[in-house]
Amino acid sequence: MADDGWDTPIGTLLGREERMAKYGGAKYGGIEPSSRTPNVFVYSDPARGEAFGYNFDGWNKDRTVFLYTGEGRIGDQQMRDGNRAILEHQAQGRALRVFIAEGIIPGTAQKNHLYIGKFEIEKGLPYFLEEAPDEKGELRTVFVFRLRPLDEAFRREVDQSSSGDVKPKTEAVLVPLEDHASPTFESSGTKATTAVRRESELCARYNSYTGRPFRRWKITPAGEIRSLFTDMYDQQANELYEAKGTTTRDAVRRGIGQLLDYRRHIVPKPALTLLLPHRPSDDLIDLLGDVGISCVYEEPGLGFSRIAPPLGDHR
Known part of the structure; x- marks a missing residue:
């Protein structure tokens, strides 16, 4: 791949x-292919992502x-324009x-802008998908490209990603109930915060009622950055x-989906x-x-009651 006079x-x-004057390419975009030189210029501005509540760069x-x-x-990012220019830069x-x-x-x-080097898309895993809020605060899917430097590159500690890279294998570990360091993106502000608080208070009341030594699972799926935290687990x-x-x-539908999602990664498979x-x-x-999911519900002044699913293998 010729550099065509690259001397920076x-x-x-x-x-x-x-x-622009030296190598071409437009001025304002985050990803700017040049028609004059065989380059795609990629501009990273971590402060911009942080302003919206995320930073993968x-x-x-x-x-x-x-x-x-x-x-x-x-909205959801699409594999076109600049994103496609990154993905297909080698073919081009x-x-x-x-x-x-x-x-x-x-x-x-x-x-x-600080020039940190010449890169190529990582062949084994060129990108992964993550969730992040858009400019309207709505949660959507974004591409996070994995770029590998060619030859020398300018590496600084200050430029390290705050989210980190994906894991090749799913990891599931037990952690204390209060260990909930996973970043979250709320798409509905006060309502989401209120819901989380209600769930946390409900868990605390049930924990106090049973006196059980509950823990929680921290699950990091393969190919994803963000860990999933279950609510409570009775080991x-x-x-x-x-x-x-x-x-x-x-709410019940969401809970069913979450339980079925978590269970796939826990060995042996737990009751839900x-x-x-x-x-x-x-x-x-x-x-x-x-x-095959049990229901435990609160009865004011009485504590909690349980309704078990009918007998049979629902797993």
Whole structure:
């Protein structure tokens, strides 16, 4: 792959206008293919992601791969335009030139950019999908590209990704109930926060009522960054609980989906129980029983009652 006169050393500050004059490519996009030189210019600005509640960009732990969030500000990102230019850069005979936002160009209001090196898409796992809020605060799917440096690259500790890279195998470990360090993105502000608080308070009441030494599972699926945390797990009974702050049909459906999702990663497979603030409708009890999930609900002044599913193997 010819460099076509590339003469900018790594570690150089290079503004967009100067880069345009020397190597082509448009001015404002985060991913800018050049029609004059065989390059795709990739601009990382971690502060921008942090402003919206996420930041995947940066080096992985051992600094062998640079993670880069694809373009698309509203809704699910699509594999087109700049994102496709990154994915297909080798087939198009282009190099990926990565820049990181670094201060302001003196005498202007324009951001400066640090050139950190020439990269290529990682062949084994070129990207993975993550969830992140868009500019409207709505949760959506984004591409996180995995870029491997060619030859020398400019590596700094300050440019390390705050999220880290994906794991090749699923990991599931037991942690204390209070260990819930996973980043979360709320798409509905106060309502989501209220729901989480109700669930947490319900778990605390049930924990106090039973006196059981509950723990929780921390599950990190293969190919994903973010860990999943279950609500409560009774290790002695091998029983997994998911709590919901309301007994609406949507809440029960979500709880069923979460329990079935978690159970796939736990060995041996646990019994499943949905913890609710009051008794759900008979139809929802039938739904839970049909998929082999117990229902534990709170009865004010009396404690908690349990409805087990009908006998049979629902797993």
